[in-house]
Amino acid sequence: MSFIKKTLASFGVGSARVDSILQQEFLVPGETVPVAIEVYGGATAQDIDTIELKLCCQYIDEEFENKEGDRHGRKRKVKRTFTLARWTLPNAFTIQPGEQRNFQAEIEVPWNTPVTISDAKVWLETGLDISMAVDPTDKDILTVRPDPLADGVLSALEEEGLRIRRVECEACDGFPMPFVQAFEFVPTTGPFHGRWRELEIITFRHGERLDIWFEIDRQKQGMTGLLSGLLGTGKLHRQLPIPADTAPDKAGKMVLEYLDACE
Incomplete structure (x- = not known):
């Protein structure tokens, strides 16, 4: 050569x-x-x-x-x-x-x-x-699809008339990764239509559970920012832990019952 x-x-x-x-x-x-x-x-x-x-x-x-x-x-x-x-x-x-x-x-x-x-x-x-x-x-x-537990939650929200409007990975402190993925929904039909303007959730899976944080905008004044709440305090009042061994359909029902009680 x-x-x-x-x-x-x-x-x-x-x-x-x-x-x-x-x-x-x-x-x-x-x-x-x-x-x-x-x-x-x-x-x-x-x-x-x-x-x-x-x-x-x-x-x-x-x-x-x-x-x-x-x-x-x-x-x-x-x-x-x-x-x-x-x-x-x-x-x-x-x-x-x-x-x-x-x-x-x-x-x-x-x-x-x-x-x-x-x-x-x-x-x-x-x-x-x-x-x-x-x-x-x-x-x-x-292409990445949700794991069965997260899929059970997202499917349940969709079946109740909540449509995903925006999904974004955003920087956030206090987690093992430098970001979290946020899902923003708007109610188009179903029991939450007319009650809410929008819903935002953040999910984070640990080995033993799925943690979900929620923010609901009812007053039509705009979201205060679920992510900013995480950044500011690291804790939110609306947090639902779901054990990892929960059946996907049961996880979806748990989330719907939790949201229905958020008045």
């Missing part, structure tokens, strides 16, 4: 590429999912130190526009990336030109992986660790 080809390969020119293939149509938090990884050789032989997989998502944060740190300046919304989980396949190998190598991995989808509704985005990044090179990376946008 010529000197120039070796040099170009060391900096990622004509290098290997990687593809990851999820073995099912969508992800569910708490489940383990098989992933097929395919590595294709480039123009030259290359040494691959490891294969790394990262499950990532996007959330909205706020920062002050004043670069000097004036905390009285205006805030602006910014999109940030968070790595939900990371896995490494420590298989060092050499990929030859035109060669294809196949690997299998399993990824455990963490609790509280955002449900991909509205603007929520979750993706899998698969990268090759090549010394001195720009790491070849495959990025796959994924």
